[in-house]
Structures are given as structure tokens and as C-alpha cells.
Amino acid sequence: MTATLHPATNPGPRAAAPMPLLVAMMVSSQVAITIFLPSLPAMASSLGTSQAAVQAIIPAYLAAFGLAQLVVGPLADAFGRRRPLLIGLVLFTVASIACAAAPNITFLIIARIFQAIGGCASIVIARAIIRDTTEGAASTRAMAYLGMALGITPAAVPLIGGQLEIAFGWQASFLATAAFGAAVTVATFTNLRETLPPTERRTTKVGDLLRTYGRLVRMPVFVGYGLSVGFTGGAFQAYIAGAAVAYIVVMGVPPESLGLYIISVAVAYTVGNFASGRLSYRVHRHTMMWIGNALTIGGTATTVVLALAGLATPITLIIPLTIYSAGSGFVVPNALAGGLNSVEPPYAGAAAALGGFAQMGCGVLTTLVVAVLIQTSFLQVGAVMTASVAIAFLCFVMLVVRNSR
Template sequence: MLRTGLVLGLLALVGPFAIDMYLPAMPGIAAAFGTPETAVQATLTGYFIAFGVAQLVYGPLADRYGRRLPVFLGLAVFVAGSIGAATAGSIGALVTWRAVQGLGGAALMVVPRAIVRDMYTGPQATRLMAMIMLVISVSPMLAPLAGSAVIAVADWRTIFAVLAVAGLLSLLVTALVQPETLPPERRLPINAAALIRGGRDLLRDPGFMGLTLIGGFGMASFFVFIAFAPFVYVREFGLTPTGFSVAFAVNAIGFFSASQCAGYLGERMGMRQLVRRGTAGFALFTILLFALALAGLTSLPLVVAGLFCANACLGVVIPTAMVLALDDHGENAGLASSLGGTLQMVAGGVMIAAAGPFFDGTALPMLGAIAVCGLAAMGLTATMLPREQVA
């Protein structure tokens, strides 16, 4: 399990690295193109939405042709998008090439989750998913620092050149190390009618939808933070790009350290109960943090500490919700994984777009949008994961 977790984690790391590494450069990109901050945030929205929608393609491909081919295809598209972003001559071109990056990176979210479902279910799958997330934790902790180091000696375009190299290295790792986990006899032909029917069944499944959207609003809170924090931490709190990277890493530690306890806690209290309790804690901390901001008590230590606690709650919710959502859909794990990923990424992109008009460079709108995510996750838990289903 350790080797599998490491390989899948390294593959899944490429997409988050493409998000986190260039965060310290976002104010500089706005200055370079002479555009407002919301235009630079559109590069994230474009990435997230493309990343989400493309998962609908990679899931069926993974069920039809096995798990390796979609990874090769996605990485090739990702490398092309990275090269395009490195040479973009306008903010519009950068948004477009970031969307191409997202189209490729989507494969690296869908396929590892389907591979986990091929190999394990229940708490074992949760442990493997948490192990993958432990590897991914390198991204929010080290990627912004790596980006700061790059822009200290070069310009922001070099960041995308580094991402292109990372994509090529991931191709090599997949070719040499990752075996195929879906044997030919278990592969499903691509049938448009069957896909529509399968998608309709998933959308009508309250357990799948509830768990997917609970995780989706948890992920959306991350995306809101990612889009706004570079400007908030620099403008309101006066941090340098390196200082922002350190603060960003601290906020991420809560999530990934807690995620390593998810499998153990799921065995002890039941996986659905774990989702309920974790979601309640997430909502509590985000609402409290927003209330303190409304009272004018915003400070960097308070924001970092509050988000650390909220993210720790999400650390047990998201991997558990992902596993539970797929547990009853092993026969079409690729479709279920891709549809779930699409809904989650689109939720994140929509939240960024919805919060954008309220953003004034301060922490208050950011914390308000994150609190909305907490309220939504708590409401979904109460209505779509009722107490009598808790196990």
C-alpha cells in the first residue's frame, strides 16, 4: 500500500502544484499585464472549471481503456498547457492556457481515485486515500515556497516552464512504475446511452450526491482561499511572497495531518458519523472566524489559527466522503469518480466567481465566502446524510 500511495500521490500532486506554485506570483502577474486582481483570479476559475468538466471525459475513458492511457493523455495536454502559459502574451491568453492545463490535470484526479477503488474499499481505501493526500500535502506546504524561489531569480513565466518539466517527469513515472489495475475483462465499452443512464442514476442517488457535495463545498473553501489569500496576505497583512508561502503552508498542515487519522477514526466511530462530526466542526470554525472578522477582530494570527482548525476538520471529512461516495459504485468507479470530481471542481469555480464582486482586498469577503461553504456543507449533511443513516 505504501508504494501505491506514493506513486498515486505523486501523480495527483501535479494538478495541485499547478495551482499552488504560482500563487505568490499572482500580484506580480496583475502588475505585469496591468490588469485588476479579479482578472488574475479568472486564471484560477478557468483552471478549476476546465479541470472539473474534463473529468467527465477521463472517467469513461478509464473504464473503457484502463487506467494508464488516460493518465498519459492528460499529462500530454497538461504539458502543452504549461508551455502555452509560459509564453502567454496577454491575461486572456493566460486564462486560456490555464484552462488547457486544467483539461490535462483532470486525469490525475480521476484516475488515482478509480485505482484506489480497484484495489480497496472501506477503511482500507480511506487509509490509502489519506496516504495519497499526505503526498499531496507537499503542494500547499512547498509549492508556494518553490514559486517564491523561482520568482526571486526569474520571472513568473519560469514557473510554468518548471510545471511542464514536472509533467514530463510524471509521464516517465507512470510508464515505468504504475501498473494497470483494471483488467480487460472488467472494462466497459463507451456507450453514450449507458453513460447518460449511469450519470442519471448517480445524480438521483442521495447518498452519492450528498457525500459528493459535502466534499465539494469543503474543497470550494480551499479554492476561495487560494484565489483571494495571495492578495489579502500581501495587501492587508503586509507579507512578502515568501511570508505568504509560509502562512499558506501552516494553513495546509491542519488538513493533511488530520487526514492521516481518517481511516482510524472511521473504524472507531463509523465513517458516516465521522463525516457528520467533521462537517459540524468545519462549519463552527468558519462561522466563528467570519463573526470575529465582522466585529473588526481580524488579524493574521487569528486567520491562520482559525483556518488551521477548520481545515483540520476537513482533513477527516474529504477523504472519507470520497470513499463513501464510491463504495456502492464499484462497477462504474471511473464514471462515479469523474462525475464527483466535476461537481466538486465546478462548485469551487462558481464560489470564486460568486465571491469575486465582493472582494476588496481585505480578509472579510474571503472569510465570508468560506463561511458560506461551511454552512452549505453542514446543511447538506443534515438533509442528505440523515442521522439514521449514520454507521
Template sequence: MPAQTFRTVFVLGILSAIGSLSIDMYLPALPSIARELSTTDAAVQFSLASFFIGLGLGQLLHGPLADRYGRKRPLYAGLALYTLASAGCALAPNIETLIVSRFIQAVGGCACFVIARAMARDLFDTATVARVLSRMTLIMGAAPILAPLIGGQVLNFVGWRAIFWGLTVFGAACFAMSVYWLPETRQAAKQARNWLATAWHNYGALLRDREFMGNALAGGVSQAGMFAYITGSPFVFINLYGIDPANYGWLFGLNACGIIGGSQINAYLLRKRRPADVLRRTNNLVAMLGLLMLAVAALRLGGLIGLMVPLFAYVTSLGFSQPNAIAQALNRQHQRAGAASALLGALQFLAAASAGAAVGLLHARSAVPMAAVMAACGVLSWCFHTALIRRAGPALPPSADPV
């Protein structure tokens, strides 16, 4: 891979990790935040759901802006908003302020991965995009491994507010990297069009596109299972199984290693197989693993280790499904790549918000609510893909691109 391409992919991976870092770093602190702000576990979990809602709705704004005004200016605006809102989270005096600040933080931060996906689509063809996204996952995957570990240590030594000050610094660093290291991959449109009308038209066309919607829903709903795990795992691991908050990150990081490994194996498979073929087989696996995990949780088989085995396999399978679902959804969307990336992400994170809220509403002293929502996500992902996408044709020859 040429040095300039490597640098671009590296920065896109860092930008794409901003969501995971913003979520995972404060997970060990959820019980502590509930105690310090004198609120309930469910209210603190809603601060996570509000972040998911912000990620979903914000992307619908950033995508059309990126198609109309170029990629970098909306990215700068989003990073500036993210950085200010992170400081607001650090200063929050009560749970209501934290929830609102988290929503604003998400609206700003989601510009990063909307525009990162659009830039990848600008620069590479469909098969190469899937491999580039797999390589980006290698970079992104450091966030869910390191973030809970760092968050747990910061929580022990400084307190949960310092976690958000760290995110403030990270946002400023991303802004600087974007200015100096990222190229502009799409110039602003010359015509003074009404971008809201254009966005409405593009979103309508995308919603009627069976290939886009089948892949977007399949990827988004299966990914929502991951966010059900993110929402439920702090209370399952820490409160139910007695894991120390400082050690929570090790368990979380183990599953993150699974998704990284899956994504790198996926990059190798794509040299010989179509993204659509790999995605179809993976969707079958995700549904079966979700149901297996629900059975283990309901029957309480094997304690924590018994639960971790299907959980690890489920998360690992997302390393195969996500890059291919995104690449297939963005296929044939070059002129509206920003809108397509935005709608793709909005569907994903609105599904994530629903999954996270469901875990919170079903909150019980067992792993069943988390496992049940993850199983439902796996089965629904399979249903959407089967209903909307026809069986793929013969495999395409591998691309010569060395990414």
C-alpha cells in the first residue's frame, strides 16, 4: 500500500473509531455515575441510548452536507461540536445535563464516520472498499480494546469526569489530523442547489433501493446486537458476575479482539470471494449464535464462561458482516455516497438505540435481557437480508488492488 494511501486509511480509521471510543471508554463508569449523580441504573443507561439516537439522527444531516459542500468542511464542523460537547459531559452537574451533552456529542462525532465511509467510497471501488473497511477495522478495533481498560484505570485514579476530558483532547487531535493529513475527495457542488430538497430526493431514492436497504438493514440490525451487548455488559459483568470495574476492560477487550480478527480474515477471504457471498453466509451464522447465546443465558449454563463463548463468537462474526454490508450498501451510490453513508449509519444507530433501550427496559438481575435482544437482532438481520436481497451470482475475480 503506498505511504499516502496508508496515511489516509489510518486517519479514516481513527475518525471511524470516535464512536467506539466515546461509548466504550465510559462503560466501566456507568455504575459510578449512577451513584455520584444520585440516579438509577436505567437513567444512566439512557445516556448511552441518547448517544445512539444522536448518532442516528446526526448522520442524516452530515451526509447531504458532505455531498453539497465537500467532505472536509462538514467534518471540521462536526469535530468542533464533538469537542465542545465532550467538555460539557465532563462538567455535567446532573444526569439530565449528561444525557443532553451526550446527544450533542454524538451529533458532532457522527460526522467522522459518515465522511470516512464516503471518502473511502470516493477513493476505491466496491471490492476494494470492503477490504479497506476491514483494514480500518484493525485500527478502529484498538478503541474497544483499549478504551474500557483506560476508562477503568482513569475511573479508579481520577474519576469519571476525567474520561470526558480525555475525549475532549481526542476530538481536538482528530481535528488537527483532518486538517493536515486528509485530502479533499469531493469538491463542493458548483450549483447553488437547495441541499435540503436534494437530501430529501436522495433519501427517498435510497429507501426505494432494495439492494441498499437489504444490506443496510442487515448490517445495521446485526450491529445493533453489538450495542445491546455494550449497554448490558457493564451491569451483567460487574453487578451480576462481580467483575471489578478495573478488570471489566479485559473481558470487553477480549471480544474486541474477536471482531478485529474476524475483519482481517474477511480481508483475506475477499481476495477470492464476493462481499455478497461472505455476507450471506455470515448472516446465517449471526442468527444461530444469537439464539444459542439466549439459550445459554436462560438456562444459566456454565456461568460467565458459558456466556462468554457464544458472545465472543457473535461479536467475531460482526468482523465479517459489517465491512461487507457497508460495501454492498454503498455499491452504485457514487454520486450520493454521503447521503447513502448517512442513511446507512442512521439506520444502524437508530437500531442500536432501540436495542440499548430494550435492554434497559428489560433490566433484570440476569443476562437474559441482553442475550434476548442480541438474538432478536441476529434473526431480524437474517430476515431483512433474505427478504430484500436476491441470491448473489458467480463470484467475481479478486481485485488486483493490494490494499
């Protein structure tokens, strides 16, 4: 592979994949991240392990998800989008069943790793399909609308998980995830056409793959967009990782009510994505990212102030967390589209994979930091969130803005 990566030119329109199917594909892997959150205390008791050990299934999933993308993305560039996607969905479904059958924490963590490997195909390939079939503002709009679904999912599914926990036990959340994965697999098999022609597919040789990644990481704009997404999303992963302990253990929120305190965050993210999609043809991508970064930093910093003042409760945290989440809805879809549009369509799989790796890597970092901190209030979670979005802003300014015309 000797082609140079450079900003894409418009090769002409291609048949778009059904948007509801792309939404379902991306949502499936997100369900697996948070549906079991209300069950974390029960899982620790059932498996005879500590709360910290059970929390490790979150960064384990994110780490495996991020690393697997580096392989799945190039495979999708070499063999097309459809086959790798279907294989990933089947693996995701089977691994979800294995999670429900876990007899101990070690087995559960291993099953979660395989669940993540399968689940990453949905995110990476869905984004690559969007790059195959859209350009410019249309790409931003598609990412924004997908982001609406991704925003509501992590907060909505704990509500379902809480009810499943009460009725059937912690295993039910993983079985429900498996059922959803199976449904998406069938829908993909029957409705998704290939979007990457054989003539545009790329080699899978290790040397060429490493050279492709080498070129990508030397593109400051691409890297800046990727890290902006990663650390903005990393703040949310820190929130998800710390919410169960901060709300249930420290603040005394019932497990079945956890999702109610998270839902406003998801709704705000959805609203931000919707606004971003509507404005994509009229407002420059960078303008929306400036606005979004201001909101994310302001919102997360306010949670720290509330915690230091002893005023952090589930109710008082709603407003600043909502502000952060709305800002994320401006940052994430614009950065995702900007990163993918900075490379040619045949490299979209590798670009989506590397961007996803950065995103998950940041999520692993923030969740691990939260997991090792002793949570006596929301202060630790808020501090990690604030640091994460501040880094995202610096990456945007130093790498994207300074290197853009």
C-alpha cells in the first residue's frame, strides 16, 4: 500500500445503509456497557468478590473494545463491511450469554473481553459505512443522529437493568443483551448491502497496516479530532464507572432508581447531537466544537465546586451534568465526522478503528482512575471528568485549530 492519506475528495454518492439499522448496530455494543450497572453490588455478592473487582469489568470491556478495533477496522477495509460485521455480531451475542453463565469474576471478565471484541465491529464498521456513503456536512449530520441514539442508550438501559435485577437477578441483563444482539444480527444479515466495492479494498499485510496507522498518527488534525472525542467521552465513562458507587453506596440511591439520575445526562447529549445535526449545514464544525468545549468544561467544573461545598446530591448534580452532556453532543459528532473526513474512504475502516481505539483508551484511563480512587463523595468523579474535558479542549486547540486553514 503506497497511497498517501489525504483529505477526501467526493467520489460520488453511494447507496446509503438504512439509518435504523446503523443505529441498532451501534446501540448493541453500548447496551453492554451500562445495562448491568444497577447489578454491580449484587454481582459482587453473588460472585464472592469485591466491589472494585466487579467494577473492573467496565475498563476490561473498554480496553478490549479499543484494542480489537485496530484489527477489525483494517479487516473491514480488506474484506468489505458486511462479513466482518456479521462475525462480530455473532461473537457479541455468544459472549453475552457466557457473561450470564459466569461462575466467578475471572470467567466474567474473560467473557466481557470477547463480548467487547465482537461488539467493537458494530461501532467501527457503522462509522466506516457512513464514511463510505456520505461527505462533509451530511457526514456530520449522520454522526449526530447516531449520537442521539448512543446518548440515550447508556442512561436508558440501566433503568431496564434495574428492573431485570429485581425480577430475575443480575444474569438477566446479559441475557437481554444477547437477545438484542441476536436480533441485530438477523436484521443485518437480511438488510445490509456491501458499501465498499472490491476495487477499493486494501491489503491486510501487517507491514502495510502498520504504515497506514503510522501515517494516520502523523496527521495532527486527525489525531486532534480523535483525542477530542476520546477525552470528552472519557469524562462520561468516568461518570458511568463512578455513578453506581457515588449514588448507590455513598448517597443511598436504590439500584432500580440509578437510571433516573443518569437519564437527564443522556437526554442532554441527545439534544446536543440533534442541534448539531440541524446546524451542520449552516454553522462551521469548529464553531460548534468551541461551544461544546465551553459547555463541557463549565459543567464538569461546577460538579467539583458543588462537591467541595458539600452540596453534591443527585438532584443538585443534574444541571451541571446536563450542561456537560449537551456540550458533548456538540463536540463528539463534529469531531468524529472531522476525523473521518480527513482521510480517503478506503482508509475509513483503519481511521475509524484508530479513532475508536483512542476513544476507548481514554475511557479505560478515566474509569481506572475512578476505580482506584476512594469515593467518599462525587468529588473524585467530578475531578476526573473535569480533567478529561480540559485535555480534550487542549487537543482541539493545539492539534486541530492550529493545523486547519
